Amino acid sequence: MEKLLLSILITVLTGCSIFAQYISEVLDYVPAPGQYINSTPWGDASSAESIIGVTNGTLSLGAFGGYVVFKFQNPVQNHPDNPFGVDFTIFGNSNGLAAEPAVVYVMKDENNNGLPDDHWYLLAPSDYFFSSTIKDYEVTYFNPDSEIAEDVNWTDNYSNSGVIEANIYHQQSYYPLYDLFPDIPIDFYTLQGVKISGEIDRSVPSFVKSTVRKFGFADNQIRGSEPFIIPDNPYTAEVENSGGDAFDISWAIDQDGNYIELDEIHFIKVQTAMLDNLGWLGEISTEITGAVDVEPNTNINGIEDCIVVKELSDTLIIGEYQLEVFTFSKGRLNNDREIAWNVVKGNAFVDEQDVLHIISEGEVSITCEIVDAMAESATINTFAVNSSASFNFSVKDDLKIYPNPVQSILAVSVESADLVEILDCHGRVVKVINNYSSGESIDVGNLPAGLYFARITNLGFQQMVRLVKI
Numbered sequence: 324m325e326k327l328l329l330s331i332l333i334t335v336l337t338g339c340s341i342f343a344q345y346i347s348e349v350l351d352y353v354p355a356p357g358q359y360i361n362s363t364p365w366g367d368a369s370s371a372e373s374i375i376g377v378t379n380g381t382l383s384l385g386a387f388g389g390y391v392v393f394k395f396q397n398p399v400q401n402h403p404d405n406p407f408g409v410d411f412t413i414f415g416n417s418n419g420l421a422a423e424p425a426v427v428y429v430m431k432d433e434n435n436n437g438l439p440d441d442h443w444y445l446l447a448p449s450d451y452f453f454s455s456t457i458k459d460y461e462v463t464y465f466n467p468d469s470e471i472a473e474d475v476n477w478t479d480n481y482s483n484s485g486v487i488e489a490n491i492y493h494q495q496s497y498y499p500l501y502d503l504f505p506d507i508p509i510d511f512y513t514l515q516g517v518k519i520s521g522e523i524d525r526s527v528p529s530f531v532k533s534t535v536r537k538f539g540f541a542d543n544q545i546r547g548s549e550p551f552i553i554p555d556n557p558y559t560a561e562v563e564n565s566g567g568d569a570f571d572i573s574w575a576i577d578q579d580g581n582y583i584e585l586d587e588i589h590f591i592k593v594q595t596a597m598l599d600n601l602g603w604l605g606e607i608s609t610e611i612t613g614a615v616d617v618e619p620n621t622n623i624n625g626i627e628d629c630i631v632v633k634e635l636s637d638t639l640i641i642g643e644y645q646l647e648v649f650t651f652s653k654g655r656l657n658n659d660r661e662i663a664w665n666v667v668k669g670n671a672f673v674d675e676q677d678v679l680h681i682i683s684e685g686e687v688s689i690t691c692e693i694v695d696a697m698a699e700s701a702t703i704n705t706f707a708v709n710s711s712a713s714f715n716f717s718v719k720d721d722l723k724i725y726p727n728p729v730q731s732i733l734a735v736s737v738e739s740a741d742l743v744e745i746l747d748c749h750g751r752v753v754k755v756i757n758n759y760s761s762g763e764s765i766d767v768g769n770l771p772a773g774l775y776f777a778r779i780t781n782l783g784f785q786q787m788v789r790l791v792k793i
């Protein structure tokens with residue numbers, strides 16, 4: 324009789340799924356500098372504790388590289404019956420307009436000592452395969468030694484430098500204070516991880532937007548509604564079920580980028596993945612409010628294929644542009660799928676090598692879909708112009724060419740580059756420099772005056788910078 328009662332009780336309890344598993348312990352919190360750091364409630368030592376047991380905590384990770392490590396009471400299962408393959412959800416405070424993406428790593432306690440001293444595996448996000456993603460990025464932040472807000476200087480391992488800008492809304496020091504973070508060196512410290520580049524729309528200064536990424540990032544998607552144990556489908560744009568950011572342990576890759584099989588994980592690390600700013604909103608810094616372990620539920624199904632296209636700048640010179648497109652099955656790269664491009668608006672076409680040819684000025688809107696699959700199509704929008712007069716290009720701040728404008732000799736602020744190309748305003752390559760090394764002179768004296776681009780390729784990472792020849 325007792326046994327029967329017990330089994331009925333268990334059935335009722337699991338049927339109701341009332342045992343949501345929340346974060347049980349935060350094991351490490353190392354923020355990067357940021358406007359919320361050293362202040363309550365988002366950036367002091369108690370902020371780390373605020374995400375335990377809830378979904379409405381307040382924890383800022385600061386700018387690029389800042390991270391938190393946490394665990395649940397029980398390991399998180401990579402259960403085959405979890406909806407959409409999703410094993411856990413992390414909640415942030417994204418409103419769908421200002422994504423502040425963080426990448427997520429998982430660890431299995433392989434040596435069974437209860438400590439996160441084993442291997443971290445990255446859950447490869449949708450943007451992992453873009454040429455602009457840097458997998459070994461390192462930033463060193465320098466303490467301005469000020470009790471009030473002051474710009475924090477940084478340098479990176481690609482010879483770039485910049486600042487985390489102080490703003491008028493947050494007046495405390497942005498560099499982690501020794502009293503609150505005694506483990507962070509006082510003078511400077513280095514954070515390393517995966518850096519992604521997302522487009523920031525600054526066209527309306529009072530309304531700066533950071534594009535929401537497709538899947539695999541924290542502080543990216545809007546939250547939904549309870550019960551939080553039923554996750555969003557990460558392969559659809561719509562916010563389903565709990566919303567927030569859904570993660571599948573099966574996205575884990577090893578150091579060589581190969582997918583690995585993990586049956587369960589014990590530790591999760593969330594790390595800010597962008598180094599950029601949102602105008603008056605300040606630097607991009609991930610916020611975390613909690614996390615929930617997902618439970619198996621075979622009644623919930625949805626599409627599991629997805630296509631991801633790298634966005635273009637919001638304004639482009641008429642010319643040719645290599646597009647980057649990747650297809651996924653259950654979030655794992657599966658690039659053998661047949662795809663189809665469709666120009667919805669504008670005088671343009673995409674060739675068989677996925678090169679976009681823009682013929683004339685105006686709005687350009689293109690979609691791409693997987694042929695013969697249930698998957699949402701991807702859309703890219705841009706605006707084509709044909710003269711420098713109407714061209715408003717925001718140069719990415721982590722790469723410089725100088726002098727600019729240039730009369731004859733220019734150089735690129737990188738230690739080295741596999742390839743530097745100069746393109747004219749029609750997208751034609753007019754000069755090529757292989758194996759560029761730091762300080763090397765590039766002679767453009769013989770080019771007609773006008774607008775050009777420098778395209779720098781290094782370690783598979785590519786960037787375009789506008790160049791004016793006078």
Ligand SMILES: [Ca+2]
Binds near residue numbers: 401409571572
């Ligand atoms: Ca899974």
Ligand SMILES: [Ca+2]
Binds near residue numbers: 417422608609
């Ligand atoms: Ca946020």
Ligand SMILES: [Ca+2]
Binds near residue numbers: 432
């Ligand atoms: Ca361990």
Ligand SMILES: [Ca+2]
Binds near residue numbers: 558560
């Ligand atoms: Ca969704």
